[in-house]
Amino acid sequence: MTQTASTPESEKNAEFQEHEKILSPDFLSTVQITDLLAENVDGVQEKLRMFLNFKNLQTCLKDSILLDYYVSGFLWAKEMDFSIIQCSKFMTLLDMLLHNLKTLHMSLEDNIKWLGEVMAEIGPTQTQRIDEWDTFNVKQANAIVDYLKISIFQHYKLYEFLFYSAREEIVIGTEQVIEMANPAGGPFPSPLEEGISFDIYSKFIEPPPMLDKEMQGLDQAQGHEESQPESDILEMDPLDGFTIEDIKSILAQVTDDIFTDVQNKINEKLQIQEEAFNARIEKLKKA
Structure with a gap:
Protein backbone atom coordinates (compact mmCIF):
# COMPACT_ATOMS: atom_id res chain seq x y z
CA MET A 1 0.00 0.00 0.00
CA THR A 2 1.53 3.23 -1.16
CA GLN A 3 1.09 6.60 0.43
CA THR A 4 1.41 9.86 -1.43
CA ALA A 5 3.63 12.36 0.23
CA SER A 6 1.91 15.54 1.28
CA THR A 7 3.33 18.63 -0.31
CA PRO A 8 2.48 22.31 0.22
CA GLU A 9 1.09 22.40 -3.31
CA SER A 10 -1.28 19.45 -2.71
CA GLU A 11 -2.49 20.91 0.60
CA LYS A 12 -3.14 24.20 -1.15
CA ASN A 13 -5.18 22.45 -3.86
CA ALA A 14 -7.18 20.49 -1.28
CA GLU A 15 -7.98 23.68 0.62
CA PHE A 16 -9.03 25.39 -2.60
CA GLN A 17 -11.35 22.49 -3.52
CA GLU A 18 -12.98 22.49 -0.08
CA HIS A 19 -13.41 26.24 -0.27
CA GLU A 20 -15.03 26.01 -3.72
CA LYS A 21 -17.40 23.33 -2.39
CA ILE A 22 -18.64 25.62 0.36
CA LEU A 23 -19.01 28.60 -1.96
CA SER A 24 -20.65 26.73 -4.81
CA PRO A 25 -23.77 28.69 -5.90
CA ASP A 26 -26.08 25.69 -5.95
CA PHE A 27 -29.15 27.59 -4.72
CA LEU A 28 -29.41 30.59 -7.09
CA SER A 29 -27.17 31.10 -10.07
CA THR A 30 -25.46 34.37 -10.92
CA VAL A 31 -27.91 34.85 -13.80
CA GLN A 32 -30.88 34.57 -11.42
CA ILE A 33 -29.22 36.93 -8.94
CA THR A 34 -28.66 39.45 -11.75
CA ASP A 35 -32.36 39.28 -12.66
CA LEU A 36 -33.39 39.78 -9.04
CA LEU A 37 -31.14 42.80 -8.56
CA ALA A 38 -32.96 44.58 -11.40
CA GLU A 39 -36.41 44.13 -9.80
CA ASN A 40 -38.33 46.05 -7.14
CA VAL A 41 -39.86 44.44 -4.06
CA ASP A 42 -42.86 42.96 -5.88
CA GLY A 43 -40.68 41.82 -8.74
CA VAL A 44 -38.25 40.10 -6.36
CA GLN A 45 -41.10 38.24 -4.71
CA GLU A 46 -42.57 37.11 -8.03
CA LYS A 47 -39.17 36.06 -9.43
CA LEU A 48 -38.27 34.07 -6.32
CA ARG A 49 -41.68 32.42 -6.39
CA MET A 50 -40.95 31.24 -9.90
CA PHE A 51 -37.37 30.18 -9.11
CA LEU A 52 -38.45 28.22 -6.03
CA ASN A 53 -41.57 26.80 -7.75
CA PHE A 54 -44.03 27.91 -5.06
CA LYS A 55 -47.50 27.46 -6.55
CA ASN A 56 -49.85 27.45 -3.55
CA LEU A 57 -49.09 30.70 -1.77
CA GLN A 58 -52.77 31.50 -1.26
CA THR A 59 -53.53 28.18 0.45
CA CYS A 60 -50.17 26.88 1.76
CA LEU A 61 -48.86 28.72 4.81
CA LYS A 62 -45.55 26.88 4.66
CA ASP A 63 -44.73 28.09 1.14
CA SER A 64 -45.68 31.66 2.08
CA ILE A 65 -43.39 31.63 5.12
CA LEU A 66 -40.44 30.20 3.17
CA LEU A 67 -40.90 32.70 0.35
CA ASP A 68 -40.95 35.54 2.86
CA TYR A 69 -37.76 34.13 4.41
CA TYR A 70 -35.87 34.18 1.11
CA VAL A 71 -37.34 37.51 -0.09
CA SER A 72 -36.44 39.26 3.17
CA GLY A 73 -32.91 37.87 3.04
CA PHE A 74 -32.33 38.93 -0.56
CA LEU A 75 -33.69 42.44 0.01
CA TRP A 76 -31.40 42.79 3.02
CA ALA A 77 -28.41 41.68 0.93
CA LYS A 78 -29.43 44.17 -1.76
CA GLU A 79 -29.54 47.00 0.80
CA MET A 80 -26.07 45.96 1.98
CA ASP A 81 -24.90 46.57 -1.61
CA PHE A 82 -23.50 43.06 -1.96
CA SER A 83 -22.01 42.05 -5.28
CA ILE A 84 -23.57 39.36 -7.44
CA ILE A 85 -21.19 36.73 -6.07
CA GLN A 86 -21.78 37.85 -2.49
CA CYS A 87 -25.58 37.77 -2.95
CA SER A 88 -25.32 34.28 -4.42
CA LYS A 89 -23.22 33.02 -1.50
CA PHE A 90 -25.51 34.67 1.04
CA MET A 91 -28.66 33.11 -0.47
CA THR A 92 -26.90 29.74 -0.49
CA LEU A 93 -26.07 30.26 3.17
CA LEU A 94 -29.76 30.97 3.97
CA ASP A 95 -30.82 27.82 2.16
CA MET A 96 -28.19 25.67 3.89
CA LEU A 97 -29.32 26.87 7.32
CA LEU A 98 -32.87 25.75 6.54
CA HIS A 99 -31.50 22.48 5.13
CA ASN A 100 -29.68 21.81 8.40
CA LEU A 101 -32.87 22.42 10.35
CA LYS A 102 -35.28 20.57 8.05
CA THR A 103 -33.22 17.60 6.81
CA LEU A 104 -30.39 17.16 9.31
CA HIS A 105 -32.57 18.12 12.33
CA MET A 106 -29.82 20.28 13.76
CA SER A 107 -30.49 21.98 17.06
CA LEU A 108 -30.08 25.70 17.46
CA GLU A 109 -26.66 25.28 19.09
CA ASP A 110 -25.39 22.94 16.35
CA ASN A 111 -26.63 25.22 13.59
CA ILE A 112 -24.91 28.23 15.16
CA LYS A 113 -21.70 26.20 15.47
CA TRP A 114 -22.00 25.19 11.83
CA LEU A 115 -22.48 28.84 10.85
CA GLY A 116 -19.30 29.76 12.69
CA GLU A 117 -17.34 27.13 10.76
CA VAL A 118 -18.75 28.30 7.43
CA MET A 119 -18.10 31.97 8.17
CA ALA A 120 -14.52 31.05 8.97
CA GLU A 121 -14.23 29.65 5.47
CA ILE A 122 -16.03 32.34 3.46
CA GLY A 123 -14.98 35.29 5.61
CA PRO A 124 -11.60 36.85 6.37
CA THR A 125 -9.15 34.95 8.56
CA GLN A 126 -5.87 35.70 10.24
CA THR A 127 -3.98 33.13 8.15
CA GLN A 128 -2.39 33.97 4.84
CA ARG A 129 -4.81 33.16 2.02
CA ILE A 130 -5.43 34.19 -1.55
CA ASP A 131 -7.36 37.48 -1.54
CA GLU A 132 -9.88 36.22 -4.10
CA TRP A 133 -11.01 33.51 -1.68
CA ASP A 134 -12.34 36.04 0.85
CA THR A 135 -15.99 36.56 -0.09
CA PHE A 136 -16.94 38.94 2.75
CA ASN A 137 -14.89 41.39 4.78
CA VAL A 138 -15.06 41.74 8.55
CA LYS A 139 -17.85 44.33 8.55
CA GLN A 140 -19.98 42.33 6.15
CA ALA A 141 -19.43 39.08 8.05
CA ASN A 142 -20.51 40.70 11.32
CA ALA A 143 -23.58 42.15 9.62
CA ILE A 144 -24.52 38.71 8.25
CA VAL A 145 -24.26 37.14 11.70
CA ASP A 146 -26.39 39.92 13.21
CA TYR A 147 -29.04 39.48 10.51
CA LEU A 148 -29.21 35.71 10.98
CA LYS A 149 -29.48 36.25 14.71
CA ILE A 150 -32.69 38.33 14.39
CA SER A 151 -34.18 36.27 11.55
CA ILE A 152 -33.88 32.50 11.64
CA PHE A 153 -32.11 32.02 14.98
CA GLN A 154 -34.50 34.24 16.95
CA HIS A 155 -37.50 32.30 15.56
CA TYR A 156 -35.86 28.87 15.47
CA LYS A 157 -38.67 27.18 17.42
CA LEU A 158 -41.22 28.49 14.94
CA TYR A 159 -39.28 27.08 11.98
CA GLU A 160 -39.01 23.74 13.79
CA PHE A 161 -42.76 23.76 14.28
CA LEU A 162 -43.19 24.61 10.59
CA PHE A 163 -41.21 21.57 9.41
CA TYR A 164 -41.90 18.99 12.12
CA SER A 165 -45.49 19.58 13.26
CA ALA A 166 -48.37 18.20 11.23
CA ARG A 167 -51.27 20.57 10.74
CA GLU A 168 -54.89 19.68 10.14
CA GLU A 169 -56.34 20.63 6.81
CA ILE A 170 -59.25 22.99 7.30
CA VAL A 171 -61.79 23.00 4.49
CA ILE A 172 -64.02 26.04 4.45
CA GLY A 173 -67.13 25.81 2.29
CA THR A 174 -70.88 25.99 2.12
CA GLU A 175 -73.14 23.06 1.40
CA GLN A 176 -75.98 23.82 -0.98
CA VAL A 177 -78.86 21.59 -2.02
CA ILE A 178 -80.22 22.23 -5.53
CA GLU A 179 -83.56 20.74 -6.46
CA MET A 180 -83.99 19.73 -10.09
CA ALA A 181 -87.11 20.77 -11.99
CA ASN A 182 -89.71 18.19 -12.94
CA PRO A 183 -90.71 17.67 -16.58
CA ALA A 184 -92.90 20.29 -18.22
CA GLY A 185 -96.56 20.16 -17.28
CA GLY A 186 -96.01 19.16 -13.66
CA PRO A 187 -96.84 21.26 -10.56
CA PHE A 188 -93.49 22.93 -10.44
CA PRO A 189 -92.38 26.50 -11.13
CA SER A 190 -90.11 27.38 -14.00
CA PRO A 191 -86.42 26.61 -13.39
CA LEU A 192 -84.60 29.43 -11.60
CA GLU A 193 -80.90 30.27 -11.57
CA GLU A 194 -80.89 30.11 -7.76
CA GLY A 195 -82.31 26.59 -7.69
CA ILE A 196 -85.02 27.57 -5.17
CA SER A 197 -86.99 24.67 -3.76
CA PHE A 198 -90.69 24.34 -4.54
CA ASP A 199 -91.73 24.97 -0.93
CA ILE A 200 -90.00 28.34 -0.77
CA TYR A 201 -91.21 29.30 -4.25
CA SER A 202 -94.85 28.44 -3.55
CA LYS A 203 -94.83 30.16 -0.14
CA PHE A 204 -93.10 33.45 -0.89
CA ILE A 205 -93.00 33.97 -4.66
CA GLU A 206 -96.13 32.42 -6.16
CA PRO A 207 -98.65 31.15 -3.57
CA PRO A 208 -100.85 28.24 -4.78
CA PRO A 209 -104.40 29.04 -5.97
CA MET A 210 -107.11 29.03 -3.28
CA LEU A 211 -109.79 26.37 -3.17
CA ASP A 212 -113.40 27.02 -4.26
CA LYS A 213 -114.72 27.01 -0.69
CA GLU A 214 -112.18 29.60 0.37
CA MET A 215 -113.09 31.78 -2.61
CA GLN A 216 -116.81 31.54 -1.78
CA GLY A 217 -116.19 32.44 1.85
CA LEU A 218 -114.12 35.44 0.79
CA ASP A 219 -116.82 36.63 -1.64
CA GLN A 220 -119.53 36.35 1.04
CA ALA A 221 -117.44 38.33 3.51
CA GLN A 222 -116.83 41.07 0.96
CA GLY A 223 -120.54 41.18 0.01
CA HIS A 224 -121.56 41.51 3.65
CA GLU A 225 -119.20 44.42 4.15
CA GLU A 226 -120.53 46.18 1.01
CA SER A 227 -124.19 45.71 2.08
CA GLN A 228 -123.76 47.58 5.35
CA PRO A 229 -125.42 51.06 5.23
CA GLU A 230 -123.26 54.13 5.35
CA SER A 231 -125.07 55.31 8.49
CA ASP A 232 -123.54 52.38 10.42
CA ILE A 233 -120.08 53.23 9.21
CA LEU A 234 -120.33 56.95 10.01
CA GLU A 235 -119.95 58.06 13.63
CA MET A 236 -123.11 58.72 15.67
CA ASP A 237 -124.02 62.34 16.65
CA PRO A 238 -123.40 62.68 20.42
CA LEU A 239 -126.25 65.33 20.78
CA ASP A 240 -128.79 63.14 19.05
CA GLY A 241 -131.93 62.77 21.30
CA PHE A 242 -131.44 65.97 23.37
CA THR A 243 -133.67 69.11 23.10
Whole structure:
Protein backbone atom coordinates (compact mmCIF):
# COMPACT_ATOMS: atom_id res chain seq x y z
CA MET A 1 0.00 0.00 0.00
CA THR A 2 1.53 3.23 -1.16
CA GLN A 3 1.09 6.60 0.43
CA THR A 4 1.41 9.86 -1.43
CA ALA A 5 3.63 12.36 0.23
CA SER A 6 1.91 15.54 1.28
CA THR A 7 3.33 18.63 -0.31
CA PRO A 8 2.48 22.31 0.22
CA GLU A 9 1.09 22.40 -3.31
CA SER A 10 -1.28 19.45 -2.71
CA GLU A 11 -2.49 20.91 0.60
CA LYS A 12 -3.14 24.20 -1.15
CA ASN A 13 -5.18 22.45 -3.86
CA ALA A 14 -7.18 20.49 -1.28
CA GLU A 15 -7.98 23.68 0.62
CA PHE A 16 -9.03 25.39 -2.60
CA GLN A 17 -11.35 22.49 -3.52
CA GLU A 18 -12.98 22.49 -0.08
CA HIS A 19 -13.41 26.24 -0.27
CA GLU A 20 -15.03 26.01 -3.72
CA LYS A 21 -17.40 23.33 -2.39
CA ILE A 22 -18.64 25.62 0.36
CA LEU A 23 -19.01 28.60 -1.96
CA SER A 24 -20.65 26.73 -4.81
CA PRO A 25 -23.77 28.69 -5.90
CA ASP A 26 -26.08 25.69 -5.95
CA PHE A 27 -29.15 27.59 -4.72
CA LEU A 28 -29.41 30.59 -7.09
CA SER A 29 -27.17 31.10 -10.07
CA THR A 30 -25.46 34.37 -10.92
CA VAL A 31 -27.91 34.85 -13.80
CA GLN A 32 -30.88 34.57 -11.42
CA ILE A 33 -29.22 36.93 -8.94
CA THR A 34 -28.66 39.45 -11.75
CA ASP A 35 -32.36 39.28 -12.66
CA LEU A 36 -33.39 39.78 -9.04
CA LEU A 37 -31.14 42.80 -8.56
CA ALA A 38 -32.96 44.58 -11.40
CA GLU A 39 -36.41 44.13 -9.80
CA ASN A 40 -38.33 46.05 -7.14
CA VAL A 41 -39.86 44.44 -4.06
CA ASP A 42 -42.86 42.96 -5.88
CA GLY A 43 -40.68 41.82 -8.74
CA VAL A 44 -38.25 40.10 -6.36
CA GLN A 45 -41.10 38.24 -4.71
CA GLU A 46 -42.57 37.11 -8.03
CA LYS A 47 -39.17 36.06 -9.43
CA LEU A 48 -38.27 34.07 -6.32
CA ARG A 49 -41.68 32.42 -6.39
CA MET A 50 -40.95 31.24 -9.90
CA PHE A 51 -37.37 30.18 -9.11
CA LEU A 52 -38.45 28.22 -6.03
CA ASN A 53 -41.57 26.80 -7.75
CA PHE A 54 -44.03 27.91 -5.06
CA LYS A 55 -47.50 27.46 -6.55
CA ASN A 56 -49.85 27.45 -3.55
CA LEU A 57 -49.09 30.70 -1.77
CA GLN A 58 -52.77 31.50 -1.26
CA THR A 59 -53.53 28.18 0.45
CA CYS A 60 -50.17 26.88 1.76
CA LEU A 61 -48.86 28.72 4.81
CA LYS A 62 -45.55 26.88 4.66
CA ASP A 63 -44.73 28.09 1.14
CA SER A 64 -45.68 31.66 2.08
CA ILE A 65 -43.39 31.63 5.12
CA LEU A 66 -40.44 30.20 3.17
CA LEU A 67 -40.90 32.70 0.35
CA ASP A 68 -40.95 35.54 2.86
CA TYR A 69 -37.76 34.13 4.41
CA TYR A 70 -35.87 34.18 1.11
CA VAL A 71 -37.34 37.51 -0.09
CA SER A 72 -36.44 39.26 3.17
CA GLY A 73 -32.91 37.87 3.04
CA PHE A 74 -32.33 38.93 -0.56
CA LEU A 75 -33.69 42.44 0.01
CA TRP A 76 -31.40 42.79 3.02
CA ALA A 77 -28.41 41.68 0.93
CA LYS A 78 -29.43 44.17 -1.76
CA GLU A 79 -29.54 47.00 0.80
CA MET A 80 -26.07 45.96 1.98
CA ASP A 81 -24.90 46.57 -1.61
CA PHE A 82 -23.50 43.06 -1.96
CA SER A 83 -22.01 42.05 -5.28
CA ILE A 84 -23.57 39.36 -7.44
CA ILE A 85 -21.19 36.73 -6.07
CA GLN A 86 -21.78 37.85 -2.49
CA CYS A 87 -25.58 37.77 -2.95
CA SER A 88 -25.32 34.28 -4.42
CA LYS A 89 -23.22 33.02 -1.50
CA PHE A 90 -25.51 34.67 1.04
CA MET A 91 -28.66 33.11 -0.47
CA THR A 92 -26.90 29.74 -0.49
CA LEU A 93 -26.07 30.26 3.17
CA LEU A 94 -29.76 30.97 3.97
CA ASP A 95 -30.82 27.82 2.16
CA MET A 96 -28.19 25.67 3.89
CA LEU A 97 -29.32 26.87 7.32
CA LEU A 98 -32.87 25.75 6.54
CA HIS A 99 -31.50 22.48 5.13
CA ASN A 100 -29.68 21.81 8.40
CA LEU A 101 -32.87 22.42 10.35
CA LYS A 102 -35.28 20.57 8.05
CA THR A 103 -33.22 17.60 6.81
CA LEU A 104 -30.39 17.16 9.31
CA HIS A 105 -32.57 18.12 12.33
CA MET A 106 -29.82 20.28 13.76
CA SER A 107 -30.49 21.98 17.06
CA LEU A 108 -30.08 25.70 17.46
CA GLU A 109 -26.66 25.28 19.09
CA ASP A 110 -25.39 22.94 16.35
CA ASN A 111 -26.63 25.22 13.59
CA ILE A 112 -24.91 28.23 15.16
CA LYS A 113 -21.70 26.20 15.47
CA TRP A 114 -22.00 25.19 11.83
CA LEU A 115 -22.48 28.84 10.85
CA GLY A 116 -19.30 29.76 12.69
CA GLU A 117 -17.34 27.13 10.76
CA VAL A 118 -18.75 28.30 7.43
CA MET A 119 -18.10 31.97 8.17
CA ALA A 120 -14.52 31.05 8.97
CA GLU A 121 -14.23 29.65 5.47
CA ILE A 122 -16.03 32.34 3.46
CA GLY A 123 -14.98 35.29 5.61
CA PRO A 124 -11.60 36.85 6.37
CA THR A 125 -9.15 34.95 8.56
CA GLN A 126 -5.87 35.70 10.24
CA THR A 127 -3.98 33.13 8.15
CA GLN A 128 -2.39 33.97 4.84
CA ARG A 129 -4.81 33.16 2.02
CA ILE A 130 -5.43 34.19 -1.55
CA ASP A 131 -7.36 37.48 -1.54
CA GLU A 132 -9.88 36.22 -4.10
CA TRP A 133 -11.01 33.51 -1.68
CA ASP A 134 -12.34 36.04 0.85
CA THR A 135 -15.99 36.56 -0.09
CA PHE A 136 -16.94 38.94 2.75
CA ASN A 137 -14.89 41.39 4.78
CA VAL A 138 -15.06 41.74 8.55
CA LYS A 139 -17.85 44.33 8.55
CA GLN A 140 -19.98 42.33 6.15
CA ALA A 141 -19.43 39.08 8.05
CA ASN A 142 -20.51 40.70 11.32
CA ALA A 143 -23.58 42.15 9.62
CA ILE A 144 -24.52 38.71 8.25
CA VAL A 145 -24.26 37.14 11.70
CA ASP A 146 -26.39 39.92 13.21
CA TYR A 147 -29.04 39.48 10.51
CA LEU A 148 -29.21 35.71 10.98
CA LYS A 149 -29.48 36.25 14.71
CA ILE A 150 -32.69 38.33 14.39
CA SER A 151 -34.18 36.27 11.55
CA ILE A 152 -33.88 32.50 11.64
CA PHE A 153 -32.11 32.02 14.98
CA GLN A 154 -34.50 34.24 16.95
CA HIS A 155 -37.50 32.30 15.56
CA TYR A 156 -35.86 28.87 15.47
CA LYS A 157 -38.67 27.18 17.42
CA LEU A 158 -41.22 28.49 14.94
CA TYR A 159 -39.28 27.08 11.98
CA GLU A 160 -39.01 23.74 13.79
CA PHE A 161 -42.76 23.76 14.28
CA LEU A 162 -43.19 24.61 10.59
CA PHE A 163 -41.21 21.57 9.41
CA TYR A 164 -41.90 18.99 12.12
CA SER A 165 -45.49 19.58 13.26
CA ALA A 166 -48.37 18.20 11.23
CA ARG A 167 -51.27 20.57 10.74
CA GLU A 168 -54.89 19.68 10.14
CA GLU A 169 -56.34 20.63 6.81
CA ILE A 170 -59.25 22.99 7.30
CA VAL A 171 -61.79 23.00 4.49
CA ILE A 172 -64.02 26.04 4.45
CA GLY A 173 -67.13 25.81 2.29
CA THR A 174 -70.88 25.99 2.12
CA GLU A 175 -73.14 23.06 1.40
CA GLN A 176 -75.98 23.82 -0.98
CA VAL A 177 -78.86 21.59 -2.02
CA ILE A 178 -80.22 22.23 -5.53
CA GLU A 179 -83.56 20.74 -6.46
CA MET A 180 -83.99 19.73 -10.09
CA ALA A 181 -87.11 20.77 -11.99
CA ASN A 182 -89.71 18.19 -12.94
CA PRO A 183 -90.71 17.67 -16.58
CA ALA A 184 -92.90 20.29 -18.22
CA GLY A 185 -96.56 20.16 -17.28
CA GLY A 186 -96.01 19.16 -13.66
CA PRO A 187 -96.84 21.26 -10.56
CA PHE A 188 -93.49 22.93 -10.44
CA PRO A 189 -92.38 26.50 -11.13
CA SER A 190 -90.11 27.38 -14.00
CA PRO A 191 -86.42 26.61 -13.39
CA LEU A 192 -84.60 29.43 -11.60
CA GLU A 193 -80.90 30.27 -11.57
CA GLU A 194 -80.89 30.11 -7.76
CA GLY A 195 -82.31 26.59 -7.69
CA ILE A 196 -85.02 27.57 -5.17
CA SER A 197 -86.99 24.67 -3.76
CA PHE A 198 -90.69 24.34 -4.54
CA ASP A 199 -91.73 24.97 -0.93
CA ILE A 200 -90.00 28.34 -0.77
CA TYR A 201 -91.21 29.30 -4.25
CA SER A 202 -94.85 28.44 -3.55
CA LYS A 203 -94.83 30.16 -0.14
CA PHE A 204 -93.10 33.45 -0.89
CA ILE A 205 -93.00 33.97 -4.66
CA GLU A 206 -96.13 32.42 -6.16
CA PRO A 207 -98.65 31.15 -3.57
CA PRO A 208 -100.85 28.24 -4.78
CA PRO A 209 -104.40 29.04 -5.97
CA MET A 210 -107.11 29.03 -3.28
CA LEU A 211 -109.79 26.37 -3.17
CA ASP A 212 -113.40 27.02 -4.26
CA LYS A 213 -114.72 27.01 -0.69
CA GLU A 214 -112.18 29.60 0.37
CA MET A 215 -113.09 31.78 -2.61
CA GLN A 216 -116.81 31.54 -1.78
CA GLY A 217 -116.19 32.44 1.85
CA LEU A 218 -114.12 35.44 0.79
CA ASP A 219 -116.82 36.63 -1.64
CA GLN A 220 -119.53 36.35 1.04
CA ALA A 221 -117.44 38.33 3.51
CA GLN A 222 -116.83 41.07 0.96
CA GLY A 223 -120.54 41.18 0.01
CA HIS A 224 -121.56 41.51 3.65
CA GLU A 225 -119.20 44.42 4.15
CA GLU A 226 -120.53 46.18 1.01
CA SER A 227 -124.19 45.71 2.08
CA GLN A 228 -123.76 47.58 5.35
CA PRO A 229 -125.42 51.06 5.23
CA GLU A 230 -123.26 54.13 5.35
CA SER A 231 -125.07 55.31 8.49
CA ASP A 232 -123.54 52.38 10.42
CA ILE A 233 -120.08 53.23 9.21
CA LEU A 234 -120.33 56.95 10.01
CA GLU A 235 -119.95 58.06 13.63
CA MET A 236 -123.11 58.72 15.67
CA ASP A 237 -124.02 62.34 16.65
CA PRO A 238 -123.40 62.68 20.42
CA LEU A 239 -126.25 65.33 20.78
CA ASP A 240 -128.79 63.14 19.05
CA GLY A 241 -131.93 62.77 21.30
CA PHE A 242 -131.44 65.97 23.37
CA THR A 243 -133.67 69.11 23.10
CA ILE A 244 -132.46 72.71 23.29
CA GLU A 245 -133.88 73.09 26.79
CA ASP A 246 -131.96 70.04 27.96
CA ILE A 247 -128.76 71.44 26.56
CA LYS A 248 -129.33 74.86 28.20
CA SER A 249 -130.03 73.21 31.54
CA ILE A 250 -126.86 71.16 31.37
CA LEU A 251 -124.75 74.19 30.40
CA ALA A 252 -126.24 76.30 33.24
CA GLN A 253 -125.47 73.56 35.78
CA VAL A 254 -121.90 73.19 34.54
CA THR A 255 -121.42 76.98 34.59
CA ASP A 256 -122.70 77.29 38.15
CA ASP A 257 -120.37 74.53 39.33
CA ILE A 258 -117.38 76.21 37.69
CA PHE A 259 -118.19 79.68 39.08
CA THR A 260 -118.85 78.28 42.54
CA ASP A 261 -115.47 76.57 42.59
CA VAL A 262 -113.72 79.74 41.38
CA GLN A 263 -115.52 81.88 43.97
CA ASN A 264 -114.48 79.53 46.78
CA LYS A 265 -110.84 79.70 45.72
CA ILE A 266 -110.97 83.51 45.61
CA ASN A 267 -112.53 83.68 49.10
CA GLU A 268 -109.82 81.41 50.49
CA LYS A 269 -107.07 83.62 49.07
CA LEU A 270 -108.75 86.78 50.42
CA GLN A 271 -109.09 85.23 53.85
CA ILE A 272 -105.40 84.30 53.89
CA GLN A 273 -104.37 87.84 52.89
CA GLU A 274 -106.71 89.32 55.51
CA GLU A 275 -105.15 87.22 58.26
CA ALA A 276 -101.69 88.28 57.11
CA PHE A 277 -102.63 91.98 57.25
CA ASN A 278 -104.17 91.57 60.70
CA ALA A 279 -100.98 89.95 61.96
CA ARG A 280 -98.90 92.89 60.68
CA ILE A 281 -101.23 95.41 62.25
CA GLU A 282 -100.95 93.67 65.62
CA LYS A 283 -97.15 93.79 65.38
CA LEU A 284 -97.27 97.53 64.62
CA LYS A 285 -99.55 98.18 67.59
CA LYS A 286 -97.21 96.37 69.94
CA ALA A 287 -94.24 98.29 68.58
